Amino acid sequence: MEIGVLLNADSAEADELVALAQVAEDNGIGIAVVTGNRHADAWVVATWITGVTDRIRVSVPPRDEPFDPAGADSAVPAVLAKAVATLAALAPERTLPPGARWTVVDADADADAGSVRDAAGAGIPVVPVHTAGDVTRLRPLVAAPEPEAPAGRPHRSALALAQRMPGIAYDAVPAGLAARAVEPGDPEHRAVASTYLRGGNPGLVLRPRTVAEVADAIAFARDHRDIPFGVRSAGHGISGRSTSRGGLVISVGAMDSLEVLDRSRRLVRIGPGRTWKRVAQSLVSHGWALGSGDYGGVGVGGLATAGGIGLLSRKHGLTIDRLRAVELVLADGTPVRASDTENPDVFWAVRGAGANFGIATAFEFETSVVGQVGWAQLTLVSTDIEESLYRYGQIASEAPTDTTVFLVTGRARQGQWVVSLFAVVDHPDPDTVIARLTPFLDLGQLARQQVVMTAYPGVMANAVDIGPDGQQGFGEPVSRSAFIPELTRQFAHEAAELLSSDLVYFFELRAMGGAITEVPSDAMAFSHRSPLFQATAMSSSDDLLSAEWDRLRPHFDGLYLSFETDRRPERLLDAFPGPVLERLRRLKAEYDPTNLFRDNFTIPPAELPVSTMAGGEQTFETEKAA
Amino acid sequence: MNDYGHDLLFGSFVTPVAQPAQHGVDLALVSEQAGLDLVTFQDHPYQPSFHDTSTLLTYVASRTQKIAVSGNVTSLPLRPPLGLARAAATVDRLSGGRFRLGIGAGAFWDGIARMGGRKLTPAQGVAALREAIGIIRDAWDPDQQGPLNHEGPFYRIEDGDRTPYAHRPIPIWVGSYKPRMLALTGAVADGWLPSIEYIDGGLPGLADANHRIDDAAHEAGREPAAVRRLMNFMRASLVPTGQGFLDGPPEVWIDRLTMLALEHGISTFLIGGDDPTTLTRFGTEIAPAVRENVAHARR
Structure with a gap:
């Protein structure tokens, strides 16, 4: 099993700690946590260990106290962060990922794997050691097998599992979604963590491919009201609502089909995950186009639920003006179709406030005739x-x-x-x-x-294709x-x-x-x-x-x-003037009464007070405090 | 004309760029391979394209056997003295005495402030450095027992922890140019670590700075020879470029370095440019010839 040793820099000399780390590595132990800051410098010891060993990962508990310039022993947080980044770059795969949790467990000579694992909870057990004998005594634990993954679930290493975030029932992810779900410890996580402009570190990304899977993902979201919740089509959104730190993201990027429904009416059906660049490429052979903002990397879902002010708009209107029908899954998991004749209220709401009402799974547009x-x-x-x-x-x-x-x-x-x-x-x-x-x-x-x-694809071609590393926005836009x-x-x-x-x-x-x-x-x-x-x-x-x-x-x-990105409540009235907001709030009360879709210009359901109008994660903070 | 009689040391002055990640490590290994005595790195934590120099120094020391390492120079405002003393002593212990503490009062105050450090006036910076050197030496002093207490204008410590196992007193080299800093260097430092490009007035300016250090040393009751004189050459090229003090084939370097050693007392030569070939020839051709010249002249 994955196990670490705890090296205390206050109670041994630096070279003794390095020697213990070497013994630990020789005995198959994968992690050395160096603590203490009164005698040897823990960060120096950890860095040195990476230089003289081959495999063992190191970590130093973060120092959380604020910087005091007059405190001769204080440390500048930004400098500490830079030190961590530097070691991660100098010694790749040799530092413990920042999100990996560990728990100090005092394991005596005859401790069994099960009790050590129980004592460590969600973290990796880290055992204090003072002598080489303390280290070699851990061999039976090292040799103990890791627990099996639940049936039908992908296997994850103990290190990956230790990066799971609090408040998320990972093992409750519906079976159909589990294989494609991305957790913080997964290699793919880096590629899905951030969006075009916002850095993120979501606790879980669910990637449904069907309407039923979208409903399953929404059910999972309903069970996770206490963490941020974002919905992503292509992750371009300037306000960055499609990622979070520690939250749930439902990404419909895989639902990216396009089919022509009716050639004579120029009617096409498009999945929310397709990018506008690919939409343009698919329509051009028919002599058609759909106006779509000014950047080809934007996803259909994000734009077609908000507006779409683009480079064809003065001639052909907003993107939503071309929308004839939409299918979405509501907060309670019900799939609905909305158009001028079916659920017209929903159709009205989706075109401008769609993020508040459900997750769109298909859009039907009447395209425009656009040549050169x-x-x-x-x-x-x-x-x-x-x-x-x-x-x-x-x-x-x-x-x-x-x-x-x-x-x-x-x-x-x-x-x-x-x-x-x-x-x-x-x-x-x-x-x-x-x-x-x-x-x-x-x-x-x-x-x-x-x-x-x-032709219009030549305009949309300005967007570079997103590579396997995903988008690397950082900070808060x-x-x-x-x-x-x-x-x-x-x-x-x-x-x-x-x-x-x-x-x-x-x-x-x-x-x-x-x-x-x-x-x-x-x-x-x-x-x-x-x-x-x-x-x-x-x-x-x-x-x-x-x-x-x-x-x-x-x-x-x-x-x-x-x-x-202004999260002050009064912005809601700027987005939706009084009568529009009133109607939206009534519809919200009808279709999303518990305000599940809350992270992108939250519209409070009619019966909730206006004081909860601040958007998304802040709302969550407020609710939790209240 | 001064020759303080120090043994000669040769080394590199490497830019700690973060991309490619191993740049500094590789140049340190080249430096060691070339027989150089020292590898040093700039320290500008607020420069986003650079590694953290402190971590890089430790890592480099762990990957080398003989060569000594130093910041050139460590930014005190972002690395408060007691933590700095502890880190330095730890690297020194692990490396078998291969750490040197190049230190400065801080430059680029806006960058320092942006990073979260304390912005000081130049005069305050000098005073803070003097106070910090006292704290660092106190923390290292094996003869001192009990907790470290200090109450000064810039730093205060209550029941601080000493770092009792410095391998031996680690040399403290101060980067300085202006009169107040030169006076501090002469009074308390083990070495003076400027860059030749920043010394105003060319060689006469160098002579003047040396005199100021000598005078300050005397005033503090020390021998001027207690302060090693080091020198960075940021622009150093074996191909004539018309720039820089070391500019041309090895013979030119050998003559100029010999002159600096015998006439200006410079005994440590650190070259920039980040070029492996130049570093190799510096260590294998130029350094032995300069050593021989100086030994011959001193006989």
């Missing part, structure tokens, strides 16, 4: 960002609806802003494309341009969203001020209008039909960005929830 389009990526340099923003606002909103142009900029460098324009002109004639784009060239000095005639009814001179002025500070490293304006405005604002839960722009700002400081963004609020009318 002009696709332009222009880079300009601006010395007057206020003027550039203002002019962009005028040109982009007055452009014909076949022309959709997004603007991206960020911090100034030496008084200059790099302004990138991403433009689609849905028109097959190159001269018309050039004519449509020409006015935008005045926004700054043109530094680079790439304009091609291409800090992003703000706002709908801008009209890009006024005053807004351009204040936005330019924001961009003149160092605070915002990414700032985007997405042109709206056109076909988006043709849908009545009460037609679906997404109700922001009249604004001409959607603005996004990203920063590394949540507090500072909140303060600055709040100053701009007079220019705003609502927000797009997919780009928003």
